[in-house]
Amino acid sequence: MTKGDDAVRKRQNKAKVKKFQQKNSSSNVSARVAAIIAAKQRRKSGKRRQCLSKDTLRFQIIAELKELLGFDEGMCFSLPTPDDPFNDRHGKKEFQIKETKKTMPLQADKKAFVKGKSAVLKKGTDSKSNAKVDHPEQISKKVTSLKNEWEKSATFMDLKGKRSFLNLGGTELLLNGKPAVDGNQEQAYEFFDCPSKFLILCLNAIESALCHNGTYNIEEEKPLFVNRWGIEFWKCYSSGKDIIETSGSSSTVEHIAWMVSTAADSIARNEKEGLLFTSPYLLFLVPSQEKAAKVRSVCKPLKALGIHTVSLHPGAPLDHQINGLKSCEPEFLVSTPERLLELVSLKAVDISGVSLLVVDGLEALCKGGYLANVNSIRQSISERPRTVVFSDCINNVSVPAMQNLLIGSICRLSLNDSIASQSACILQSVYVCASEKEKLLKGIQVLDHAYGNNNCSQPVKVLYVVGKDGKFQKLVSALSLKGYSISTGSNCMLSEVKNSLDTDVINRPAVSIIDKEHIDTAELGEYDVVIIPDFILSIENYVQILTNMARHTVKGVMHSFFTKDDDAAHAGKLIEILEQCGQAVPEALRDLSLTSTMLES
Template sequence: MAKGDDALAKKKNKERRKKMQKEGSSVSARVASIIAAKKRRLSGRRRMCQASTSRYYCRLIEISNGMCFSLPSPDDPFNDRNGKLEFQTKKSKKKPLARKNEKAFVKGKMKGTENDKAMSGGSENKRSLISNNNLGTGQEKAEVQMNGKFGRGRQRQARESVDCPSKFLMYSLNEIEKALRHEGNDEEEDESLFVSPWGVEFLKCYSTGKDILESSGTSCTTEQIAWIVSMAADIIVRREEEDLLVPTPSFLFLVPTQEEAAKVRLVCKPLKALGIHTVSIHPGSSIDHQIHGLASCEPEFLVSTPDRLLELVSLKAIDISGVSFMAVDGVESLYNGGCLNALKSIRQSISGNLRTVVFNNFLSGACVPVLQNLLVGSICRLSIDQSIPCQSACIVQTIHLCTSEEERLLKSIQVLDDANGSQLCSQPLKVLYVVGNDNNSFNLVKMLEINGHTVSVESNRDISDDDNSPDTNIKMKPVVSVINVEHISTTNLAFYETVILPNFVPSIDNYVQILTRMARHSINGNFHSFLTKEDAPIARPLMGILEQCGQAVPEALRNLHLT
């Protein structure tokens, strides 16, 4: 069988290479192969291995070597495309529509990986950590469209959570903790800020949307300052992500002394790398220097003593009307220093919605008027200390001494009328009577109904459920709840602002249980107890509770103990 042209050419080239090798040619094998390949290209013939390679790769070789033609191929037998590749785009498959719950889950799962790092640099600090959490307590889950400097120029949706800490809050805590450990100023080096029991409780209280009363009886610690300033920084970042105007300053921390201001300023210092600038104002510096400093910067955080801050506000050196979050430390020191009027003026200078956290180390009854000027509306109590003074802070205990059962019954009703008359707010008081299983308790319920009160016996009926009250059309009186002393442990006492004991309970433990569980959402708690000579054995432990809580012991109660 005759051999083809390719076989003959191959044999001829092989013989030529052998001849060159025998003649001792100075040309290397690599150069010889290049020369042979060039001759094959000029003759229009190539090896099978070259023809079987990718056409795109061959085209590049041809162009690089000055060869601008291509051979026909099975895909292009007439060489219409001149060797150009035909790129085919991959068709995307249609995905089935996800159900509503699946779609929400994908959003919450995938959207949180864009900005996991906080970027900072030079004069332009960027805070790009975002909040991406899922609510787990039945509260409404808001999807916020975010863009702007920390997400401006691109739009995305993030699911916010008030029960779980956001990424930026955790990042701020991490930066503060690293800075404190580096400086050696961490009070508890073995414990991390992330596992702080107080921080967990603070996060729960903040999620309620109410003002917070911290009643541990001490000034704020470094750990507590770190959580508060991190939460304040997170508030600023969230508002900027929503393209909302963030006034300066946005966070105000009031302290009683210059030393406390320096302590707070030290904790806030690591946040400067994240774009949160803090300015400390106190009497230790001249007021002219502070005015000049405030004119040259716009701080997000302001740490100050009340008197110096009020002086600067009166000189219009700073505007605090846009403050949205305020913390007050050392109420007792501020009260003893005569700063009550300054606190009132500062509170009146702030317009709009304000969230307030107050550290109350003032356990006596005199703290109530002070806190009423700072905390407005319903509050949330925060204290990891389970002692009686801390749990019963701002609850006024009143002991009434009576000579007979009839007097005790009349005075218990008179106390309710006086409390209702002195109530200034539009909402009626939440009053609870704790009674026993005797005839006096039955007579008490009858007298309350005669006086026009709606009585709810071991139930939670609304005022509108009972239209048989004689004074319904004249004046709405508060609903009075009456429970038996045996049901104290199973009754929710958190919403009762006034609790009255017409007949003193047989055990002091019941008294303590009521005192530490009532008025959890108010600073206007009042606890009234009525005693007679038969209650003399309970006088001594009752005096001890009053002394622990920093409240005055009535002289009549001391005399009852002596008798």
């Protein structure tokens, strides 16, 4: 072997050893780990979200949920299934045990939290707000507290084995997140006993961020998880109806937190079913830039869970907002009406597929002259969105605006027990008549007008509140001659009316009549129009009818008829109620009150 060949072999062996050492060196492994950590940090910061596909983004959200729920990197992460909706068993199969005891149907339908199990969050701080996340024991206490609060607030019971929308605190929620329109579209329902675990996770993230920023003090306020208003809102939202909030104020932090968390939960349910959204899911209309910043600050913690929020207002340049909307697809859109219309006209944003519309600060929108803009925005949405209206002032100007926004059946939501709050959107009409004949003719004219102006698919329901006297028989005869069919309840004790009616008026408009003594047992919430032909009621009964009628519509009307001789004593108290509710007071009623005061003095 020559000397040259030996030198070549030595060099080759030296190169192989060097390559082997580089392969097993700790520096190369550290670089790879550092690259993984850097990619994870970029993913958490959201810098790569705008350039990623929706499938890739979904996998990143799942990875972040793994970290929030306390799963290790080596553990197997499984999604919820119909058999395990809250993923309490983490994908493990449950042993099948033969049941010997027959279970009740109601207990079998309920999907509740498993006792002793809850969402387990990883110890440490949140990536967006650096706020400490609650310990699993604290979350378990919150779950137990919400269950107790939920059972106390249950108001709807199951009748004759038929499941109602709100049954013992439970709710039938639409699987695709969209309600049936006026009962014409059949949808599949799923029964839920409490809000989902993802909704709870959203509330916990918002609460932690607000506590860290100092805008929410959990020691002074109740946790968002057991907020009474939020529980009532979730019930109304799950019923599939539009919601009107009549407490007399605009939305608060607690209100916003529950609304955006419920919307985020609806998005998660729809994506689980394979439905994707090309337009923003939630459109939150606000009257000012300050309100828009407040709403966005509440929504900001949800970005870590894949919910992106964009705020649009005149305080920012229009070109800057157009470029920002081109680079992202927000799930939530918070905007003032005038700026949103500008962007829609420039085709910078598409709101045709909005599923949830929230209108906040209706009084400020009315004073600012933005009602026309709100109606234009509502018409730009092609489908019928779920609508939530916060009415901070009920008057003759705001009522027509709410009637244009809220179409169909509604839910009234208010924790305020005042007369103005409970009777919001109900128009009170008072007529002062000179004689009994004029009163009877005027009452029939009101009835004809109620049926003639009904443009809805659902028939209008009219209720007469009468007394047992000779005047009542004249009313029945007059209604029969006009072609109306009269229906009475079992408590009215007016069987003689049915015998006096002809049998060929079955298909004619029906009018319900009830005796004033049975007001306490009547279902007044079903009636759109209530007529009191003779004001023989007390003011307490008047308030009872006013606050209980038309619970599912914003077009309720209550008509009362006065005579100068018999009803002058009630004029003063009735004027106080009309002014308290922001209703117009007829001049004839004021004159009747002054006359009554002068006679008493």
